[in-house]
Amino acid sequence: EVQLVQSGTEVKKPGESLKISCKASGFTFSNYWIAWVRQMPGKGLEWMGIIYPGDSDTRYSPSFQGRITISADKSITTAYLQWRSLKASDTAIYYCARRGYGSAYDVWGQGTMVRVSS
Amino acid sequence: QSALTQPASVSASPGQSIAISCTGTSSDVGYVSWYQQHPGRVPKLMIYDVSYRPSGVSDRFFGSKSGNTASLTISGLQAEDEADYYCCSYRSTGTPYVFGTGTKVTVL
Numbered sequence: 001e002v003q004l005v006q007s008g009t010e011v012k013k014p015g016e017s018l019k020i021s022c023k024a025s026g027f028t029f030s031n032y033w034i035a036w037v038r039q040m041p042g043k044g045l046e047w048m049g050i051i052y053p054g055d056s057d058t059r060y061s062p063s064f065q066g067r068i069t070i071s072a073d074k075s076i077t078t079a080y081l082q083w084r085s086l087k088a089s090d091t092a093i094y095y096c097a098r099r100g101y102g103s104a105y106d107v108w109g110q111g112t113m114v115r116v117s118s
Numbered sequence: 119q120s121a122l123t124q125p126a127s128v129s130a131s132p133g134q135s136i137a138i139s140c141t142g143t144s145s146d147v148g149y150v151s152w153y154q155q156h157p158g159r160v161p162k163l164m165i166y167d168v169s170y171r172p173s174g175v176s177d178r179f180f181g182s183k184s185g186n187t188a189s190l191t192i193s194g195l196q197a198e199d200e201a202d203y204y205c206c207s208y209r210s211t212g213t214p215y216v217f218g219t220g221t222k223v224t225v226l
Binding site for chain 1: 121148149151153155160161162163165166167170172202204206208213214215216217218219220
């Protein structure tokens, strides 16, 4: 079964660092772009960035560039999203998604809830 | 790069048809996909590359584009179609992707 399984809910304080994961299975991980999408509470979807695990080519949205790092480890078919210093405004659900059909995202992880509060 | 503009809400009775627009600048609206998201659920791909349906998606969902506006039409509206819908545009230069602002579809 093709799937992306994300790491669990995180509760952090402002200024802390965080790395969340997205484990792929059922397809050749290196051959597909994996994106990260943010959804703040009660709000819409925001595209954050994307990585091609085959060669680690990575692109970021200008809105997130410099605040996040996207990476991938082909050996364990896992993509990552990390922050060096969290803010309360980073509270959101974060989804990873596979670019599959054409230019679209056909497989989504279940989402990781990140809560940042003092 | 700003989000693509969608109407905040659209409503209709069961059996009717609705259209959701997705507007940006001419350079923003490229290969458009559409996603359905029920409350508390993961987004689901409904249309890719403007007008193609993934296998398993009902043929009541139809995608199109004219100029800098893409549209998702849902015909024969059903209660299960009540959800949020997002467009997303891909372009090969600049920032690759941008989502729309989202539209809440209500089945009256």
